[in-house]
Amino acid sequence: MKNNTLDAGTSLTKFKVHDPQEELKKLALGILSLIGENPDRQGLLNTPKRFAKALGHLTSGHLTSTEELVGDAIFDEPSSELVLVRNIEFYSLCEHHMLPFFGKVHVAYIPNGKVIGLSKIPRIVDVFARRLQVQERLTHAIAAEIERLLNPKGVAVYMEASHLCMMMRGVEKQNSTTLTKATLGSYTSDQSLRAELISLLRN
Numbered sequence: 001m002k003n004n005t006l007d008a009g010t011s012l013t014k015f016k017v018h019d020p021q022e023e024l025k026k027l028a029l030g031i032l033s034l035i036g037e038n039p040d041r042q043g044l045l046n047t048p049k050r051f052a053k054a055l056g057h058l059t060s061g062h063l064t065s066t067e068e069l070v071g072d073a074i075f076d077e078p079s080s081e082l083v084l085v086r087n088i089e090f091y092s093l094c095e096h097h098m099l100p101f102f103g104k105v106h107v108a109y110i111p112n113g114k115v116i117g118l119s120k121i122p123r124i125v126d127v128f129a130r131r132l133q134v135q136e137r138l139t140h141a142i143a144a145e146i147e148r149l150l151n152p153k154g155v156a157v158y159m160e161a162s163h164l165c166m167m168m169r170g171v172e173k174q175n176s177t178t179l180t181k182a183t184l185g186s187y188t189s190d191q192s193l194r195a196e197l198i199s200l201l202r203n
């Protein structure tokens, strides 16, 4: 079984950080000074604490185990017909700039004797989105986790996102979105399954 806590645990040990929230507060205070702000002005007094809390939340996926959040919500079910959860909104941080990218993800699978509680699919999306990511890896990680948990006949994940690092700065393109997909099992081999999915997503 994959251990989702390994990455964060390893890096915390490496940098000997015992209280990440306190360390983040100190770093945020430094950032405020370095950008020319006065960290003692009233509006900023609690900002380091808020920043530490917000960043902790936005990267909490490093410390979350999907086993725990899925719990017992995997059920025996003989159906082998498509399950599709569409339009799951997500927010993530790009690992290059640590700026948000966000959009919608569609998750489909063909069961193979087991189904997962529907709410667990957006929860799995959030676990992987709340890490530093690139969109391609996030898309694939969601598909791979559904495959690992259910051993379905096939999985397909389609994601469309806007990257603030391409909008607020850098190339400054406001209307471009990025589409990524990850297919596993029968969704990779069977073109008609993909065609059915695409037609459902168009509706």
Ligand SMILES: Nc1nc2c(ncn2[C@@H]2O[C@H](COP(=O)(O)OP(=O)(O)OP(=O)(O)O)[C@@H](O)[C@H]2O)c(=O)[nH]1
Residues within 6 Å of the ligand: 094, 095, 096, 133, 134, 135, 136, 163, 165, 166, 169, 170, 171
């Ligand atoms: N493939 C991929 N690239 C991403 C993602 N998020 C951000 N990037 C890109 O990561 C690249 C980093 O390129 P660099 O040249 O090192 O950074 P930069 O000078 O800030 O690049 P610009 O954004 O072009 O100004 C940029 O092209 C970003 O658009 C992602 O999810 N997937």
Ligand SMILES: [Zn+2]
Residues within 6 Å of the ligand: 094, 095, 096, 097, 098, 099, 163, 165, 166
């Ligand atoms: Zn970026």
